[in-house]
Amino acid sequence: MSFLKKLKSAFSAPSSSDKRILWLYVQCDKCDEVLRGRVDLYNDLSAQFNESTEGHFCRKVLIGSQRCYRPIEIELTFDKNRKLTDRKIKGGKFVTEADYFVEKSER
Numbered sequence: 001m002s003f004l005k006k007l008k009s010a011f012s013a014p015s016s017s018d019k020r021i022l023w024l025y026v027q028c029d030k031c032d033e034v035l036r037g038r039v040d041l042y043n044d045l046s047a048q049f050n051e052s053t054e055g056h057f058c059r060k061v062l063i064g065s066q067r068c069y070r071p072i073e074i075e076l077t078f079d080k081n082r083k084l085t086d087r088k089i090k091g092g093k094f095v096t097e098a099d100y101f102v103e104k105s106e107r
């Protein structure tokens, strides 16, 4: 087991609920803080219907706590099977899970 994986299992919720949780990892444009947000695929999505598509939508705002308090706005689009199909971000950029844990372990 790698170091990152161990770290991940220490932070994650029990595996029974893993499938319905989507973790978002974003980096603030202003202060470079890496933030993590949690989306519950069964509670946080709102249904979205129009003529051509049937799916779900979720809007999240993450605010850093370490350096600046600028909100990072995230918009996620899902298909009807709750699979992520599109994502937009304002005020930051998407990073990987590894970036998040690397930054935490450097502190």
Ligand SMILES: [Zn+2]
Binding pocket: 028, 029, 030, 031, 032, 033, 064, 067, 068, 069, 070
């Ligand atoms: Zn910031």
